[in-house]
Amino acid sequence: GVYTCRIPLQSGQMREINVGVYPSGFNTQPRITSLTSKTLNSTTMLTCTTTDSPATTVTWTRDGQPVAVDGDMYNVMQMVTNRALATYENVLTVSEPASGSVFTCTVTNALGTDTFE
Numbered sequence: 083g084v085y086t087c088r089i090p091l092q093s094g095q096m097r098e099i100n101v102g103v104y105p106s107g108f109n110t111q112p113r114i115t116s117l118t119s120k121t122l123n124s125t126t127m128l129t130c131t132t133t134d135s136p137a138t139t140v141t142w143t144r145d146g147q148p149v150a151v152d153g154d155m156y157n158v159m160q161m162v163t164n165r166a167l168a169t170y171e172n173v174l175t176v177s178e179p180a181s182g183s184v185f186t187c188t189v190t191n192a193l194g195t196d197t198f199e
Contacts, residue, residue: 111194112138115169117187126180130172130187130198131163138189140172145184149174 089097112134120127132138140160142149151158157175172187188197 110134112189112191112196114187114189114196114198117185117198119185121180124177124179126176128174128176128185128187130174130189132170132172132189132196134170134189134191138170138191141188141190142174143186143188144176144180146186149185 085101087099087101089099091097110133112132114130114132116129116131118129118131120129128142130140130142132140140158142151142156142158149156155177157177159173159175161171161173163169163171172189174185174187184199186197186199188195
């Protein structure tokens, strides 16, 4: 489970740290916790935040069609944001205007699938 450690500081304030402790072989279905979008000029960055163990396969669609990650129009990057909680950010960068398009993030592992639009 997830435990919160509270550490008193000399200033009198408290510092909180969340720690995930799981038994060996801990497995969960993947879960998308958020899908956010930011646009700057003609580049859009979509961030699909997931929690899972074992790791997932992430796929993206645009208006129902699979996104072909080619490094020109689309680029994907995965970052671990909290290893203890198995939290990842999967970032799709779209280098053309994306307004009006519907993007979907799907995560899959051996235990299941989750989709977010």
